Amino acid sequence: MTSASNWASPPTRPPLIETLVSGVDRYNPSNVSILEDYLYHQIRSEEYDCLANLAILKLYQFNPDLYNPDVVINILIKALTSAPFPDFNLCVSLLDDRPAPPANQDEPDPLPALLPTLTALHNLLQQCRFPAFWALYRSDEVEGLRDNYTVECVGFEGAVRQVAVRAVKAAFTSIGSERLGTYLDLSGADLSAYVEKLGWTTNESGVVSIPPNPDNQIESTVVQENIQLPQLTKVITHAAQTSLPIVPAVN
Amino acid sequence: MAQHRKALWEADLDEDLQDVDLNLAIGSYGQNGLYEDGASLRGQLGDTLVELPEGAAQPRIDEATLLAVQQQMAQQAAFAQIPDVVKRFIAHFHQAVLENNLAEITVAYESGWNRLTEKFYAKTEWPEAEVIAPLVNDDPIFLILYRELYYRHVYSRLSPDIDDRFHSYENSCELFNYLLNSDGPVPLELPEQWLWDIIDEFIYQFQSFCVWRSKVKSKTEEELGMLADANQVWSSYSVLNVLYSLIQKSKINEHLVALQEGKSAEEIAEIVGEYGTRPLYKLLGYFSLIGLLRVHSLLGDFTLALKVMENVELNQKSPFTRVTACHVTTYYYVGFCYIMLRRYPDAIRAFVSILNFILRMRQYHTRSYQYDQINKTADRMYALFAICNALSPTRVDDNISNIVKERYGEQFAKMSRGEEGIPAFEELFLYACPKFISANPPPYDDPEVLSTYINDPPVEPAQRHLSLFLSEVRAQAPVPTLRSFLKLYTSLDANKLAGFLDADEEEMVQQLMVMKQASRSVSRVENEKGLLDGQMISTSDLDFVINENMVHIAESTVGRRYAGWFIRNTEHAQRVLDTLRVAPLPVPQRPAPQPVEAAKEGATAAPRQGGQKVAWGSVKAA
Numbered sequence: 091m092t093s094a095s096n097w098a099s100p101p102t103r104p105p106l107i108e109t110l111v112s113g114v115d116r117y118n119p120s121n122v123s124i125l126e127d128y129l130y131h132q133i134r135s136e137e138y139d140c141l142a143n144l145a146i147l148k149l150y151q152f153n154p155d156l157y158n159p160d161v162v163i164n165i166l167i168k169a170l171t172s173a174p175f176p177d178f179n180l181c182v183s184l185l186d187d188r189p190a191p192p193a194n195q196d197e198p199d200p201l202p203a204l205l206p207t208l209t210a211l212h213n214l215l216q217q218c219r220f221p222a223f224w225a226l227y228r229s230d231e232v233e234g235l236r237d238n239y240t241v242e243c244v245g246f247e248g249a250v251r252q253v254a255v256r257a258v259k260a261a262f263t264s265i266g267s268e269r270l271g272t273y274l275d276l277s278g279a280d281l282s283a284y285v286e287k288l289g290w291t292t293n294e295s296g297v298v299s300i301p302p303n304p305d306n307q308i309e310s311t312v313v314q315e316n317i318q319l320p321q322l323t324k325v326i327t328h329a330a331q332t333s334l335p336i337v338p339a340v341n
Numbered sequence: 342m343a344q345h346r347k348a349l350w351e352a353d354l355d356e357d358l359q360d361v362d363l364n365l366a367i368g369s370y371g372q373n374g375l376y377e378d379g380a381s382l383r384g385q386l387g388d389t390l391v392e393l394p395e396g397a398a399q400p401r402i403d404e405a406t407l408l409a410v411q412q413q414m415a416q417q418a419a420f421a422q423i424p425d426v427v428k429r430f431i432a433h434f435h436q437a438v439l440e441n442n443l444a445e446i447t448v449a450y451e452s453g454w455n456r457l458t459e460k461f462y463a464k465t466e467w468p469e470a471e472v473i474a475p476l477v478n479d480d481p482i483f484l485i486l487y488r489e490l491y492y493r494h495v496y497s498r499l500s501p502d503i504d505d506r507f508h509s510y511e512n513s514c515e516l517f518n519y520l521l522n523s524d525g526p527v528p529l530e531l532p533e534q535w536l537w538d539i540i541d542e543f544i545y546q547f548q549s550f551c552v553w554r555s556k557v558k559s560k561t562e563e564e565l566g567m568l569a570d571a572n573q574v575w576s577s578y579s580v581l582n583v584l585y586s587l588i589q590k591s592k593i594n595e596h597l598v599a600l601q602e603g604k605s606a607e608e609i610a611e612i613v614g615e616y617g618t619r620p621l622y623k624l625l626g627y628f629s630l631i632g633l634l635r636v637h638s639l640l641g642d643f644t645l646a647l648k649v650m651e652n653v654e655l656n657q658k659s660p661f662t663r664v665t666a667c668h669v670t671t672y673y674y675v676g677f678c679y680i681m682l683r684r685y686p687d688a689i690r691a692f693v694s695i696l697n698f699i700l701r702m703r704q705y706h707t708r709s710y711q712y713d714q715i716n717k718t719a720d721r722m723y724a725l726f727a728i729c730n731a732l733s734p735t736r737v738d739d740n741i742s743n744i745v746k747e748r749y750g751e752q753f754a755k756m757s758r759g760e761e762g763i764p765a766f767e768e769l770f771l772y773a774c775p776k777f778i779s780a781n782p783p784p785y786d787d788p789e790v791l792s793t794y795i796n797d798p799p800v801e802p803a804q805r806h807l808s809l810f811l812s813e814v815r816a817q818a819p820v821p822t823l824r825s826f827l828k829l830y831t832s833l834d835a836n837k838l839a840g841f842l843d844a845d846e847e848e849m850v851q852q853l854m855v856m857k858q859a860s861r862s863v864s865r866v867e868n869e870k871g872l873l874d875g876q877m878i879s880t881s882d883l884d885f886v887i888n889e890n891m892v893h894i895a896e897s898t899v900g901r902r903y904a905g906w907f908i909r910n911t912e913h914a915q916r917v918l919d920t921l922r923v924a925p926l927p928v929p930q931r932p933a934p935q936p937v938e939a940a941k942e943g944a945t946a947a948p949r950q951g952g953q954k955v956a957w958g959s960v961k962a963a
Contacts, residue, residue, distance in 0.1 A: 094863045098648075098873040112648075114585050117578070144644055151640065151780045152577055174816075174858045176683045179809045183641040183681070186779050186799075209812075216816035218854035221847075261857040263888045269850070297889055305861065308884040308895040317904045325911045332919065 097175070102137045104128075116145045119153045126161050129168075136245040138168055140177050147184040159201040163239055166208050171249035173215040174257075182209070200234075207232055220254045220273040228275075247275075255288065260305035267296045419472045427457055427468070428476055431487075435477040438486065441530040450535050454490060458498070466499065467491050482519060482529065488512040493542050496549065503564050506550050510574050513543050517583050520625070521590055526616045533624055537664045540628040543583065544635055550575040551778035557785075557795050568785040577780050580636060584629040591626025592617040597652040597661075627653075627661050634674045639778050641806060643678040647872040650675065655691070655872070665702055666711050669695060669718050675872065676725060677775060681806075683813055685733035686864040686880050692726045693738045695719075700740070721773035723748055728769055731756035732814065733862065733880050736899060759818040766814050770807055777802035817859040819852040827885055832893045853887060860884065 099108065107128050110116050125146045132138055143165045150157045162185065169177040182205075211232075214223040226232060227250075240246045254273040258265060267285070271277045276284055285291075285298055292298050300306060430453050437445035458467075470484045470491060477483045492509035495501050501509070516539070520527055531539075554568065554575075573579060588594065592613040599609045616622040630653060637646035653661075655675065672695035679688035699719050726741065727749040734757070745753065755765035779802050784790040826841055827833070839846040860881035869875055885894045 094873060094875040095869075095871075098871070114589075117581065141644060141648070144642070148642060148645065151642075154781060175863075176681070176813065179812065180644055180682070183643070183806060183809055186641075186781060186802075213812060213816065216812070216855075218851045218858070220851070257854040257858065260861070261854045261885075261887055263886050265887070266889060269847070305857065305879075306886045308886050308893065309897075310895040311897045313897065313899040315900055315902045315904055321904060321908060325908060325915070328912075328915050332915070332922075 097140060097172075099141070100137065100139050103139050103142065107139070107142050111141050111145055116148065117152070119149055119156055122146060122149045122153075122156050125149070126158070129161060129164060132168060133164055133243050136249070138172065140169065140172065140180070143168065144181065144184065147181060151184050151186055159199050160239075162201055163204055163208070163235075164243065166205075167239055167243050167246065170208065170212055170215065171246070171253055173212065173253050178208075178212045200238075204235055204239075207235055215250070215253055218254075218257050220257075220275075223250070224272075224275040251275075251284070259300055259303055262300050263302075263306050264297050264299045267292055267298050270298055416469075416472050419468060420475065423468050423473070424461060427461060428473075430454075430457055431473050431476050435480060435483050438483055438529075439480070441528070443530055443532055446530075446535075447532045450532060458494060462494065463498065467494055482527075485512060485516045485519065486531075489516060489539060489542075492546070493538070496542070496546060501549075503567055506546070506553070507567070507571065507574055509546055510550070513546070513583070514579075517586070520622075521586050526619050526622060530621055533620075533662060533664055534666075536621065536624045537628050537662070537667050540584075540587075540625065540632045541666065541670070544580070544632050544639075547575050547580045547636070548639055548776055548778055552776065554782050555779055555801075557783050557791065557798075565785060568782065572782060572786065577636075577640065581633070584632045584636065587622070587625045587629040588633070590616045591622040591629075593623065593626030593630060594652050596623065596626075597654075601652070601654070624662060628667060631667060631671050631674075634678075635670065635775075638674045638678055638775050640780055641777060641802065643681040644873065646674065646678050647682075651871045651873075653872075655694075665699075666715060668698065669715050673718050673722055674775065676722065678872075680725065680729060681810065682863075684863055684875065685729040686735065686862050686878065687875070688729045689726065689733070689735065689737060692722045692729070693741050696722055696726070696741050696744075697738065720748070724752075724769045724773040727753045728756065728766060728773075731762070731766075732817065733859070735880060736882070757821055759821045760815070763811060763814065763818075766811065767807060770810055771803060774803060774806065777806055817855055820856045820859050823849075823852055823856050824883060827883060827892070827894045828896070830892075830894055832891055835887065835890045835892055838892060850887065853885070853892065857885075 099111075103111070106124065110121055110125060115121055125142055128139070128142055129146065132143075146161060146165065150162070165181055166178060169181045172178070211223060211226060214220075214226065227236070251274045258270065258273060267281060270285070271281045274281065274284060282292065290298050290300055430449065434446075434449040434453065436442075437449055467490070470488045473487065474484060477487075488509075489512060492501070492505060492512060495505050496509070520529075560568065596609060596613045596617055599612050604612070610618050613623070617626070630649060633649040634646045637643070637649065650671075653671075655672070672691045676688045676691035676695075679685070679691065696719060699715060723741075723745050727745050730737065730742070730745070731753060749769065752765040752769055756762040756769075779799075783794050822842065826838060835850060836846050839849040842849055844852075860879060860883075861877055862880050863875040864878045864880075865872070865875040866878055867876075882897045882899070883894065884897070885892055887893075
């Protein structure tokens with residue numbers, strides 16, 4: 091992601107959603123279902139549109155009656171894998187603390203229980219602690235999140251791997267395949283296939299080379315000032331205008 | 342698509358114009374029980390909230406006659422109390438407003454009102470609008486404007502009670518109804534500064550109400566009752582409605598786009614229509630954009646805050662308005678939003694730009710009543726600047742970083758040390774962040790839920806945003822230490838580095854990846870359109886790459902810059918020479934005036950020399 095415009099308006103965003111996201115209709119509670127449908131479309135088709143999802147949270151913020159915890163959790167799952175960008179926190183920021191729900195609800199709100207887990211997962215990704223992320227994600231503690239939510243989110247694990255790939259690509263020119271495997275939670279043939287798909291190459295001693303990119307090419311530079319003529323025009327003009335010899339007329 | 346949207350909106354407008362008041366722009370989605378709420382609200386406040394176009398602002402007296410008589414007597418007594426000079430001022434002020442005499446209005450607004458406040462009303466309210474009504478022939482429009490000032494004075498000098506808060510909301514509604522729902526644009530003209538203050542104060546009172554409302558424990562029975570009945574007063578929807586309505590009426594976005602496209606004045610006039618061509622609507626529209634930036638920031642929606650500013654160019658060279666407070670507010674919130682979007686270079690640029698502007702403007706503003714406010718905001722921006730610079734160390738403007746060192750040197754040193762600096766981040770963030778609010782009131786309408794709410798109150802908004810911000814800070818806490826080690830080497834074995842840090846190699850490699858991420862940021866480098874746009878840049882002078890187990894380090898250095906300094910001093914020398922040349926030659930025949938002349942020369946030359954010395958000194962130090 092080198093340009094933020096893809097983030098602010100992804101090319102996959104349909105015109106109707108663009109109208110909602112950029113216009114005043116985003117405040118109309120009756121549009122919430124359109125945006126929610128769009129979220130589920132993102133979940134199914136590996137697309138991501140942060141601003142549209144924030145628009146849902148905005149409607150929930152202003153209209154607590156609309157609040158749907160499943161939608162919020164799915165939004166947070168999508169935002170999780172955009173690390174190191176701050177999408178996850180931008181979403182959490184809109185979750186106002188809401189008053190305690192009526193006690194006689196049939197189903198308890200799953201969000202309060204899951205939010206700490208999601209936050210922990212997010213922190214691990216932010217800190218590039220990928221092996222720890224996978225350990226937590228595969229643990230029994232997170233079973234509920236896996237079975238009820240991330241399983242529905244097509245390509246979720248792939249998206250997490252992309253987070254790791256972005257971090258590795260920027261910091262390494264070559265990396266031991268074992269280490270890479272722990273970041274991607276892959277080993278053996280799966281890892282080889284994944285590395286090959288990325289276009290990276292593995293040598294016989296198991297070291298993966300990462301092709302040059304703007305972030306893993308380093309260079310010591312000395313930036314020297316380069317003075318342009320236009321900077322000096324004012325000084326020179328002034329000097330030219332006033333440099334006629336002024337010999338006081340001596341009477 | 343855009344046209345489609347416009348057409349939809351205009352259809353909404355026509356419908357809403359018939360009855361509902363401020364629901365022009367974004368509909369009346371306040372609450373589900375809108376109609377009951379609305380009705381009870383109107384009952385609460387009297388009937389003035391809506392029917393402004395026909396009924397104008399009739400004082401809400403529809404009680405028994407006896408009560409009316411009593412009230413009249415009380416008002417007459419109050420009227421007698423008003424000092425003559427105040428009466429004359431009000432009459433004069435009214436006349437200036439009637440004549441749309443901007444110069445006179447400005448004098449009354451900026452100096453007369455403040456002078457009389459100091460003299461007579463430093464600790465009490467101004468006379469109520471009903472009391473002074475006879476002085477202005479019951480002019481409803483002037484009385485609305487008068488109340489605008491009256492309540493602003495209450496908020497700034499005294500402590501507003503619940504009635505003040507409700508009535509100031511009501512008065513704001515009347516004012517905006519008059520501006521938005523009259524037949525065509527209203528023939529009113531007000532000074533730029535006042536228009537800014539109207540929007541600024543409207544949002545301030547909203548924010549102040551939200552904070553006051555969130556404190557449940559200190560409410561009296563009566564207040565609890567009123568709050569339970571009136572959940573539309575100062576609701577987020579109503580405030581956004583006002584701002585969006587002004588933006589749409591004035592077609593300010595279309596106006597800004599047309600300006601950027603270089604359209605001629607005639608073309609723009611055609612585009613913006615009868616409202617947008619009037620300075621009053623044009624400026625209110627522009628100020629409402631800034632108002633939206635602020636409201637969305639207060640509500641924690643930093644992305645939307647920057648998105649609504651899509652068409653505003655951040656640039657003081659061709660300012661849309663000359664109101665200093667407006668610039669300061671704009672940059673403060675834009676900079677803050679960039680921090681929350683983890684775009685520290687953009688935040689730094691915003692702060693440097695406005696802080697330099699404030700330094701330059703200082704000489705013109707020392708006497709302004711807003712100077713204090715601007716100074717306070719500037720100080721908070723220095724604190725935010727320190728935060729950004731600790732998180733993304735970059736060579737920046739020396740002027741500003743020297744002031745930061747003076748004011749926040751201690752905190753800055755702590756923040757540059759990673760984990761142990763967290764309390765310093767916390768301190769500066771809480772001091773400098775906007776006064777965050779919750780979008781929704783505590784459940785005043787349900788006593789049972791309210792009591793659980795009191796026992797288990799939610800986290801305060803500022804604390805919530807603080808903890809999110811600190812999670813970003815914590816993620817990159819190892820960076821400063823790593824950086825200090827890497828600076829010493831050109832290449833280094835990862836294992837050895839881990840040994841220095843007393844850390845496990847794998848852990849250290851992960852921290853290096855964090856460091857890499859922290860040295861990259863999205864930023865607007867090529868003046869991209871829209872504040873959300875930007876591209877990935879490298880923000881650090883120290884870069885590294887890991888080749889299996891070896892860390893290679895490269896440092897970029899920026900040579901000292903001389904050109905600017907030499908050009909400035911050459912120009913300065915030229916000016917001195919010019920001054921000398923035009924000075925009259927000494928006349929030897931008359932010895933008497935000569936010393937005087939010489940003294941004058943000396944006097945003007947001395948400070949210049951002084952200035953030069955200071956410049957030398959700072960360059961050497963830098």
